[in-house]
Amino acid sequence: MRELPRMPMVAAPLVAVLAGRESTLRADVLDVLRCRQSVLRALEERGYRGIPLDIYPRDLQNRGKGLLKKLEKLNPSCIFNLFEGFSFDASSEILICSLLERSGIPFTGNGSRPLELCLDKDKAKRRLAAAGLPVPRGYSLKKGQRRTAPSLNYPLFLKPQHQDGSLGIRERSLVRTPQELERNAALLLEEFPEGILVEEFLSGAEYSVAFMGNREYRPLGVSVICYEGGEFSFLNYDSKWTPESREFREIAVLPESHVLPQVKELLFSLAARAGRSLGCRGYFRVDFREQGGIPHIIDVNPNPDINEDSGFVRQCGERSISYEDLVEQLVILGMKEGEGHLYGFRASRKMYGHGGKYRSLSERGDYGTPGSVGGLLGNVGGLQTSR
Secondary structure, three states: OOOOOOOOOOOEEEEEEEEOOOOOHHHHHHHHHHHHHHHHHHHHOOOEEEEEEEEOOOHHHHHHHHHHHHHHOOOOOOOEEEEOOEOOEEHHHHHHHHHHHOOOOOOOOHHHHHHHHHHHHHHHOOOOOHOOOOOOOOEEOOOOOOOOOOOOOOOEEEEEEOOOOOOOOOOHHHOOOHHHHHHHHHHHHHHHOOOOOEEEOOOOOEEEEEOOOOEEEEEEEEEOOOOOOOOOOOOOOHHHHHOOOHHHHHHHOEHHEEEEEEHHHHHHHHHHHHHHHHHOOOOEEEEEEEEEOEEEEEEEEEOOOOOOOOOOHHHHHOOOOOOOHHHHHHHHHHHHOOOOOOOOOOOOOOOOOOOOEEOOOOOOOOOOOOOHHHHHHHOOOOOOOOO
């Protein structure tokens, strides 16, 4: 009997999982390597060929030629970008992303423009305020500038302008008097001379909203922290990265079931508008703090932590999205953003970040129409940053 011709075997797509390697003891930096192991396992579960790709500080020399050579040699179908900057230079996250754009290889997560905007908290805040979104009142402060806040209401909150992961946020970030502002701002500026933010402290509940998608955003969930009656009133670095700390153990993050439906829909709408105004794609998280019944945006994280025990992944679980599903969806979104060029090393081209459209979980119409949840707050355009 004549043997039928066999179909040629198609190699599984190769995904290079990019992470930084350096000599550091910082927990948030080292945690990326733990995340990479989880991503590699999930890729294998979904039939991809995952391979770790290390980037060292030396790879940034000569305009990143070291990284570009590694990419050309590997010739991956997609890059799973877990790089969040080196401990000594947070802006290296933006540089690496711009090199990935230059390579022309599809990659997961946000492009260099939204990363640049979000890593400058003052610039991001101004962009959000210009879009009519509610943000805390405050101003940026650099070393040598006067540390007074005559138009702001105490207590105030201090945080680095160009850092993420709550780096630099500690007990003395909350200041109650002009004297404390003078002293604590000076201490924080010694550590972060590139600038800090001084904002009115918002004492209400804190919400975290997760999204996934490129041009259309898919809400993944909401979590809430109610500080009322507790010893701690805000999340600091230890509460996120130091398991043996009291803050890590005692600050309870509650699931979506603790959020009223109308509040949840409002948060989804505001968060999607924030992502759109900053050009987010792939996946991102928006954090809110409530004051006077109004949720204010306190941070937008364009490439949040996706360790298996992270808040982002827990929110995915509430939508019955497994870790393997999440990882695969991020790869698919990255490849789609690569304009259909799914495999191989391509010629240099530019990629631009752009925003998405929120698709509501309900079918009550667009926000802003009569009777919609958006009407709960009325016009939030006046709640803008003031100096």
